[in-house]
Amino acid sequence: xxxxxxxxxxxxxxxGRRSVTQVVSxxxxxxxxxxxxxxxxxxxxxxxxxxxxxxxxxxPPQVLQSGSMTLRLNKGSSYDLVKLSESELRxxxxxxxxxxxxxxxxxxxxxxRVERQMTDTLIQHGLSDKEARSRAIAALELVxxxxxxxxxxxxxxxxGMRQRVIIAAAVSMRPALIVADELTTALDVVTQRQILxxxxxxxxxLGATIILITHDMGVVAQIADRVAVMYAGKxxxxxxxxxxxxxxxxxxxQGLIGSIPRESGQRVEGLLGEAPSPWxxxxxxxxxxxxxxxxxxxxxxxxxxxxxxxxxxxxxHLYDAEVAxxx
Amino acid sequence: MTANSSxxxxxxxxxxxQAGRREVFQYAxxxxxxxxxxxxxxxxxxxxxxxxxxxxxxxILLGNLTRAExxxxxxxxxxxxxxxxxxIFGMDEPLPLQYVNYLRKAVLGGLDLGPSFVxxxxxxxxxxxxxxxxxxxxxxxxxxxxxxVGTGLGxxxxxxxxxxxxxxxxxxxxxxxxxxxxxVALGLxxxxxxxxxxxxxxxxxxRHLQPEWTWEFISSLLTHAVLPMLSNMIVIGxxxxxxxxxxxxxxLGEDYLTFARxxxxxxxxxxxxxxxxxxxxxxxxxxxxxxxxxLNGTFIIEVLFQLPGLGTLFVQxxxxxxxxxxxxxxxxxxxxxxxxxxxxxxxxxxLDPRIRRTA
Numbered sequence: 001x002x003x004x005x006x007x008x009x010x011x012x013x014x015x016g017r018r019s020v021t022q023v024v025s026x027x028x029x030x031x032x033x034x035x036x037x038x039x040x041x042x043x044x045x046x047x048x049x050x051x052x053x054x055x056x057x058x059x060p061p062q063v064l065q066s067g068s069m070t071l072r073l074n075k076g077s078s079y080d081l082v083k084l085s086e087s088e089l090r091x092x093x094x095x096x097x098x099x100x101x102x103x104x105x106x107x108x109x110x111x112x113r114v115e116r117q118m119t120d121t122l123i124q125h126g127l128s129d130k131e132a133r134s135r136a137i138a139a140l141e142l143v144x145x146x147x148x149x150x151x152x153x154x155x156x157x158x159x160g161m162r163q164r165v166i167i168a169a170a171v172s173m174r175p176a177l178i179v180a181d182e183l184t185t186a187l188d189v190v191t192q193r194q195i196l197x198x199x200x201x202x203x204x205x206l207g208a209t210i211i212l213i214t215h216d217m218g219v220v221a222q223i224a225d226r227v228a229v230m231y232a233g234k235x236x237x238x239x240x241x242x243x244x245x246x247x248x249x250x251x252x253x254q255g256l257i258g259s260i261p262r263e264s265g266q267r268v269e270g271l272l273g274e275a276p277s278p279w280x281x282x283x284x285x286x287x288x289x290x291x292x293x294x295x296x297x298x299x300x301x302x303x304x305x306x307x308x309x310x311x312x313x314x315x316x317h318l319y320d321a322e323v324a325x326x327x
Numbered sequence: 328m329t330a331n332s333s334x335x336x337x338x339x340x341x342x343x344x345q346a347g348r349r350e351v352f353q354y355a356x357x358x359x360x361x362x363x364x365x366x367x368x369x370x371x372x373x374x375x376x377x378x379x380x381x382x383x384x385x386x387i388l389l390g391n392l393t394r395a396e397x398x399x400x401x402x403x404x405x406x407x408x409x410x411x412x413x414x415i416f417g418m419d420e421p422l423p424l425q426y427v428n429y430l431r432k433a434v435l436g437g438l439d440l441g442p443s444f445v446x447x448x449x450x451x452x453x454x455x456x457x458x459x460x461x462x463x464x465x466x467x468x469x470x471x472x473x474x475x476v477g478t479g480l481g482x483x484x485x486x487x488x489x490x491x492x493x494x495x496x497x498x499x500x501x502x503x504x505x506x507x508x509x510x511v512a513l514g515l516x517x518x519x520x521x522x523x524x525x526x527x528x529x530x531x532x533x534r535h536l537q538p539e540w541t542w543e544f545i546s547s548l549l550t551h552a553v554l555p556m557l558s559n560m561i562v563i564g565x566x567x568x569x570x571x572x573x574x575x576x577x578x579l580g581e582d583y584l585t586f587a588r589x590x591x592x593x594x595x596x597x598x599x600x601x602x603x604x605x606x607x608x609x610x611x612x613x614x615x616x617x618x619x620x621x622l623n624g625t626f627i628i629e630v631l632f633q634l635p636g637l638g639t640l641f642v643q644x645x646x647x648x649x650x651x652x653x654x655x656x657x658x659x660x661x662x663x664x665x666x667x668x669x670x671x672x673x674x675x676x677x678l679d680p681r682i683r684r685t686a
Contacts, residue, residue: 055589060489093591101589106582111604111679120600121590153680169590 003030010067038224042275046233098170100180108154115150139172160191181213232286239312249314373657384648441651451655461636466625469556473564481571503565508624512558555632574606615671
């Protein structure tokens, strides 16, 4: 079965005065229909840029440099998101492709009631006022909110409620793909757990596919089916949650998993150093300055993302038989 | 649950609506209290500050009398006349008592602000009322027009911030905004009024006309009003344009704007409901602030264009240390500014639901 969203060679960066600083480099990623795909990585690794690029919401100085993103819908229609014009994107957005932004606390317009903010886009996508309203109420029910929320202004709602309103708005048109950026970051763990449960419910009920961008391995472990580990603008490893948590292949994934506290008394192993910024990505493998298993080849050659096992990809020279043999 | 019953469940309850109305009412009440207090404070400051200005008005009056009659008096007679004047104007009493009397008459005596020293026995109140329409006509209209034009223009160049035309507009507005209003007025008088003779640049209306409801008079009135209003509008309007542009640009960076774009809304809806609506709130506050700050600019314009408004009255009264008239002018201009500010402030909760709670 072909992927719902097929990202190939996607690069995005920041337009400077003379040159473009690449933030996301040459990302290949398949998002399968009906899955929750977690994208994890440290701050500044390009996860949010990737999310915004998928939504085609990059604003200058951010620029989409190259690549393709093929979105295949059930009806057999397919679009390359990179090539669509603004007006074509408007049609597609919300109906098939929706977005739960980072910083959800400020993502609602403070001067409009929730009702208006949920229905305006539905009405623009061709629903009648009445249909839009009942859709909005149905969507609120999915996230356990009462219909009377419609009459509130955002400042009258708690953080968790605002986040739920945004999720409800995002699913109100039953989109095929939802990109959720740092969905639960600003919330306490109890609310976080409830919202994640609701998200799973939404996936099961609507059959939506969700890309979940987060820096929280715990969140990924709770709800994702597969994980893409990003480091310095590239995908380091991709696989099922169980696979990656049990046997991480890439030294960076190993570091991330190792840094999760497990049993009491066991010391947490951290990663040394810090993530490079896009202005000074190292040559060769971008992880090599921090890698405990680094060898000469890593400094010169960029490893490609390759199949390592069934349903597992990693970009590391350790698993490249010929190169590893040289070292 | 049927669609019908769920929609009924969603109506805001009677209690909620009532609570909302009570909040708005309390806000208005509080705001009105502040208004009264400010008015009182302004009268008090004006009362004492003009009495600190050097120069005794009674001496100036005596000087005028002496010049008019063309003969000198001996010191004793002069003393007697001044004492008489003081008694008429209630200035023989100690200052605190004068202040209390002044307030008492102003509040209980139906806005009795005392007679004018110069045009005695004319009441200063009447002088002010006669002049006020000119000032209000020019000032209010030009500030409101400048605000409307500036807000629209600023929103547009903020929305199109990356276009070349928009950058040019910013440079022009900045230049206009830093130009003092009297320079703009003088420039207009010299070039438009005298060199090119396009529009009249002095007086309220053509000299040979009398105020009456004829087309000739009204059109003369309007053409004479163009340049004074334009000088005010150019400077204030440029400020409003720059302010609104900055507000738009900052709103465009807000998360809710990204979300609005992600929702697939049309650019027009985003501009209208998401960007403009939010940028408008501080812009309305700016109107209230600017109203106070530009009133003195209007006074200068009146003098330059020889319009019989409060500004010219104030300048005349100043020369003669006519306290009563000066106080009355200050009182009325503060009253006008405060009222406009009050209206603006009361309008804010309509635009911004957050203020209804926090104010």
